[in-house]
Amino acid sequence: MAGAAGRPTAGVPGRTEGMPGKVATMRDAIRELVRDGDLVAIEGFTHLISFAAGHEIIRQRKRDLTLARMTPDLIYDQMVAAGAARKLVFSWLGNPGVGGLNAIRRRVEPAALDELRRTTGEDVRPLELEEYSHFGMVARYTAGAANLPFMPLRSYFETDLPTANPLIREVASPYGDGRVYVVPPLRPDVTIVHAQRADAEGNTQIWGLLGCQKEAAFAADRVIVVVEELVDEAVVRADPNRTVIPGLIVDAVVVEPWGAHPSYVQGAYDRDNRFYLEWDPISRSEEAVQAWLREWVHDLDGRAAYVEKLGADRLATLRPTPAPSGEVDYGMYG
């Protein structure tokens, strides 16, 4: 099943009965490929965040996950509130452009955690944190993707981060020109990315912000790609420089239009900032968060129902006007 682990999967029957290649429903992909206790990375820096996959993980009540993401964002605030996570590995913990991630903070700040336990009457477990800088997280995925024991970087000098996280270590240059910090490889059990398009074998193309999706995918044992659009192989092969993730390392392809909402997809829809603003007051009340999860996740059977519930009018406001890339010519040789 694992792609990047060197056990390629192309050519295996579709993940879901009657679907081509590796195409699967979100339900089947998450059920088969995400296991309790896994290290899961849902990557995508502001752009292409797979809320659809996160919600399905909540819906299937996966437990004890270690969640890795440079920016946990609302999706991990929701997954943590749903009790799916044991630990976060991250570099910036906030609601971008709005404020904090309050469900996470309630499980990290002792005073807030006591209050949460009091009000819920449950022995809510504190959330473990393992933190880096952005470049540190990118370097960890890169080391994982490259099968290297460490990646050097010029960060962390004279800061408290190496004390807070003993996995950030120093190495002396064998060329006698000083020391640099290094971080260890990050190797997710499963990496989940959203993309504009892929073919049925999982050959995936992305434009706009690329974040660290390529590195996170190559670093993982299993990869789920969620796309706005399933395209013919010929569309991918017409522009091979645009391919970010090869089907070789992809285990399932899920077709889920609007699957990144309320985040965005370059060229397809804008970030639904109204929701990022609305989440701030919701997330300040555990009760409101749980009510939101019931209404928008548990009481819906999947993304299609979520999209229908959002309504066409709201979605229509998120469509950008066209800005075409133009074409280039690869030339036919022989």
Next chain:
Amino acid sequence: MAGAAGRPTAGVPGRTEGMPGKVATMRDAIRELVRDGDLVAIEGFTHLISFAAGHEIIRQRKRDLTLARMTPDLIYDQMVAAGAARKLVFSWLGNPGVGGLNAIRRRVEPAALDELRRTTGEDVRPLELEEYSHFGMVARYTAGAANLPFMPLRSYFETDLPTANPLIREVASPYGDGRVYVVPPLRPDVTIVHAQRADAEGNTQIWGLLGCQKEAAFAADRVIVVVEELVDEAVVRADPNRTVIPGLIVDAVVVEPWGAHPSYVQGAYDRDNRFYLEWDPISRSEEAVQAWLREWVHDLDGRAAYVEKLGADRLATLRPTPAPSGEVDYGMYG
């Protein structure tokens, strides 16, 4: 003047009187930016090799250069024969798909060098070699581009390469999982790359094989970009994911159609394999090589004359039929 050295140059007057932005003639660009004794990298893996720049360096009789290239190819065989080089830094020394690089071999193999000295009556200097594997060269450029003191890689174990080249060293992982080899940064004084297109500020786009041009350019103090086509800034900005080298690090833009001949430009022309085959017998005779250099380099005043001498019929046979990439939509936001 230096771009990547952190002394950006955008907005400086054109390198050549009356030309926009950083646009310059090849003669001005080489005269101003390549100096005797420099470490020069003309990169491009089989694809996009700037023969035009190499020939101008020969024409201007630059001396004592250290020439870095993963695959020295015919261009460095010619530059070495012309006496421009003191040393090579490389990973594969051959005429791709044909055979050896004989002018270089004559300056590396003691028996051949003695013979060369005898026949020419000159005290021809032996050529110094510093050699790596392909990944080692790529890693050296990457370390240079990233301002890192070293780059780790899983190569060289149980080989004679670290003995042949003491700059290939070992580092122990601080995570207790063994040792890896490292290579030091490669920082060219000048990197020269050929590309399909750039704007007048040097914002450069490439498709097809990317080799290590991006890393070699970011690693360098000065960068010369040679292009088939000068385009408006709007063409670049319409597809920002296609940009490989930003004008920020580019010092001169030279417009030189067919400037990569006899190598190729994806979508524009094919490799002129006839020349790669012809070079083999030519290069076996020092006399023939020197005659070729006179006829095709010194007796011509630049690339335009070379192209004219090649003739339209020969060039016409190198044109591929179209293979369009298709367009993507970035979307207009706000």
Next chain:
Amino acid sequence: MTDVGFSRNEMMIVAAARELAGQRVCFVGVGLPNIAVNLAKRTVAPELELVYEAGVFGARPARLPLSIGDPTIVTGATAVTSMFELFAFYLQRGLIDVGFLGAAQIDRFGNINTTVIGDYAAPRTRLPGSGGACEIAINARKVFVIMRQSARSFVERIDFRTSPGNLGGAEHAERIRREGGWLGRGPSVVVTDLGIWHFDESGEMRLDSLHPDATLDEVRTTIGWEPRISERLADTPAPTAEELRLIREELDPAGVYTR
């Protein structure tokens, strides 16, 4: 809005934008730096190249980016790269002239905390953390800071050092940077809602300009140490009508940053 016709946040953003005059390549941090840099691009620094850690060089945002990963920073940009390339080849390589940061806590030497208030293991307030701030502070040629002044933010001792400033002072910082081969020269200015602070030869911040309608008393009551005040303390020129128009009509019509 105060009766002077503009808010202190507007004054802070305008003053920060003006500091970017003559700068070439700016790494844009999340929040207040984002609006200050976008204002500078429309006023004193039209040539300014905006770099976003999300992987964008030469952004031409058609609207104020809602976040530092907004799609408007991509469309029409010069280059979009992986984040590895952005941090390794642009920032760490030394191509960034100004790293523009916000902060939760800062000390007299410009050392910054954006990680926690209180003890790291059991924080009173968990803040976002470093993001790219740690590497920006080390690798950007110089660092600009924009933040509101308060006794809780301008402190004698920060609770956690997320991003290094002038460490224990200029001498110490210069030795560390030289020995460590840092490309960054550290903090150069801190713009607040009350004034503009630069760093003197000892590496400590000094109030060089006081904003209209702000007083030295306020400055002293919103800072955790006895501040150095320039003998030639200037008055910050009030925002121009055009600066205010750009903020209110183009950059922040909803007043997210400026009310």
Next chain:
Amino acid sequence: MTDVGFSRNEMMIVAAARELAGQRVCFVGVGLPNIAVNLAKRTVAPELELVYEAGVFGARPARLPLSIGDPTIVTGATAVTSMFELFAFYLQRGLIDVGFLGAAQIDRFGNINTTVIGDYAAPRTRLPGSGGACEIAINARKVFVIMRQSARSFVERIDFRTSPGNLGGAEHAERIRREGGWLGRGPSVVVTDLGIWHFDESGEMRLDSLHPDATLDEVRTTIGWEPRISERLADTPAPTAEELRLIREELDPAGVYTR
């Protein structure tokens, strides 16, 4: 061409191509491997994914690539990447099933020299060097070799170890690979113009199949040590008409590799 109706080079290429049956992802080396792999793709291994070190995954060459950087490997490919990504994320990550190499010198344990004949500092013959061979030999899951046999190429002791094979024997090699965390398991087959060699439990090559029109005498006179011959030595089936047609009409009409 010999009177059997095909050349020994053709037999070598056909035999090498057949070895790729059932393989999935192949890293294609320069020269003979290039034609053998392209023949396999058209015969025994249509699903074979061709990886070229130049930065191509899933190539669909419309003609025999003139070199491993030919434009025909790009047009219609699945993915084109930087060489850093190709070597780091594909090869070093362990995604390559077969690395297909040529060699100038090889010893009984499959250690390979492509660097120099003679002394490194003062070589009799300067060869191309490693290219990607060194990292392919270490990181590809297994290694196939294709080369012509001669007393100068099959030697007791290679002049320079460019690419590690089974080192001093299977036991030694397995310990080194285990301790060093190598993903590669080393050489698996050597196909020559005379026969097919696999590696036995001791890590030494053993002749398992003899090509038509080749003799054991020839095998022994073109090798620098007393070779191991399988007790169940097979006869390599001659090239089929279709295999020869593909080589002569599609892959190498000029006969660059096959005459």
